[in-house]
Amino acid sequence: MESELPAEMPILVEDVMQLLCSISEERKMKAAFKHSGRGALVTGAVAFVGGLVGGPPGLAVGGAVGGLLGAWMTSGQFRPIPQIIMELPPAEQQKLFNEAAAVVRHLEWTDAVQLTALVLGSEALQERLLAVLVNYVTKELRAEVRYDD
Template identity: 65%
Template sequence: MPVNINDVMQLFCHLCEKKGMKAAIKHSGRGALVVGATAFVGGLMGGPPGVAVGGAVGGLLGAWMSAGQFKPVAQILLELPPAEQQKLYDEAIGILRCLDWTDIVQLTALVMGNARLQHELIAVLRNYFTNELRADIQCGE
């Protein structure tokens, strides 16, 4: 049976929800901008010591801004553009191709009943989120 991209995304979403997976997208560019801006302002106001103080304050502010911004992985998956969903699909299809299933319910049951398949699919998600989205992943299990 041809595997539908939407079916694979639904499977990933179900797996993520069962595992309680959340991701925080790193905003290193925004943090660097805050550090640079506060260091600049500190330098204008206090000279060389102001640069140091401004950089330290900016670093703390940047860390505070990005703390606690975890979103459910399933939500992020559904918001991905089609080209990004295709990348995930291409990775997952190598794992799912050997399965014999007729609909998404049966596919989900097959995967949820097999710990090895779950582990392999979660590894695909972790790899994608870490390398492509530069995100930190947390599991609620």
């Protein structure tokens, strides 16, 4: 009986998402989304209501209050990146997977645990995957990344 070369194992999206979650959790990465559109809408709505209720002075007060409220809303709440990754729709996970898979494609593993152990053992691989993740979060999701130490 001849021994066959193992077929190239398919890289699973779930494994790579789990890996990215582990790395970002290890580095305590968080991201905040800027809701500038929502903030502008609130600012305009409060200014409009102020103008209806109080005329020109009400418009000024409404604009000031609306501006403060809008600025507060757009400041963004930081959420853990692992949570954000797991909440991504499948199409977005696939996009992130495509970028990350290029980094780990040459590795051999059987499950997410083994893949994570391999990557955590290599500072160079971690840095490459973190660069992919930060690039994705800032460019595709338009969020700000922060590391909590």
